[in-house]
Amino acid sequence: MKVLNFLRASSALRTFLTEVDAAFDDLLVHNNVRWLSKGRVLEPFWAVREELQVFLSQQNSAKAKQFLEFLQNAGKMEAVAFLADITSHLNDLNVKLQGKKNTLCELMSEVRAFQRKLELFKSHIQEELFHFPKLLELTKGEGDDQCHLELLEKLIANFKTGFDGFILGKQVLLFIENTFLITNVSAFSAEAKRVFSWTEAASLQTELFDLQEGVAQKEAQCDAITFWSKFQVPSAA
Known part of the structure; x- marks a missing residue:
């Protein structure tokens, strides 16, 4: 969020992204009030990360140098890739749960299906990374699996706590x-x-x-x- 706030404060960013024909010509800022915000912020950030490195390298400030180091740090960017992938999956679930005409059955089916998907993600995070395209793109399957595995286990536990008490059979x-x-x-x-x-x-x-x-x-x-x-x-x- 600090990187994004710094970048968006620069009036030259949009012009730069347009000139280099980047996938996005602007970045979004996270808003706690708006649902899906985190996932929507990470998507464009990830897509233009290489262009952002070039932009930061042209800035003459200590903060720009600090944030450039962040973007060039393989471990930190691996975390960003994983978060971008998992929030994308969460966003898909959130979209399916929206709407006025969803029945209780449909909502619970979507939640239960996602809980099963999380178990699948957990098994694949140490193998093919089929469901983590950004992480696979960055690491080629040679990343820090244990760190991502721990986060997935926490997410599985959170869903279990939130929904397993809902006992409709x-x-x-x-x-x-x-x-x-x-x-x-x-x-x-x-x-x-x-x-x-x-x-x-x-x-x-x-x-x-x-x-x-x-x-x-x-x-x-x-x-x-x-x-x-x-x-x-x-x-x-």
Whole structure:
């Protein structure tokens, strides 16, 4: 962030990036308020890192020299490459979680899928680096795997802490997404009872049959939001 703030304070930067036909003609500044900010900051910074070295080498100041040394430090730039890659993956997840019409099932599916992806990233960080193109470009597979592995393990632990307590099971989520796909009624009612202790298994089973035999609803083949909106309880007003 210090490098970016220094560079953007220079009125000559945009002119320089335009003249050298860089991939970006300006750099973004991180904003804690705006979602996706960190990933969006790192992307252009990484893309024009070589041009930035040339620009800094032309500046006559102690700070410019300090920041040039940062950009020329292989270990520090490896960390930047890794962060650019992992924040890109996090940005993809964030985008998928946005929107007004996402159902609970869709949101949890995206989160669970990303948790599995993190485990895949963890295994690949010591091997092919398929999912870390910037890191692979920089290190050719000869980087500090242990450092990146530790960060991924912390990220996995954070997701586990944040979402593993969300105990809606597969049968309940399937019920919400598509009631007609529930075939094991006993398994569904048992799982629902564990999640919602106030429910009664007998009532759940009979009401499920009533829902599934609603021919008009089944033939309509509508999405989950439209289907469940038909069962909304009118407000007191």
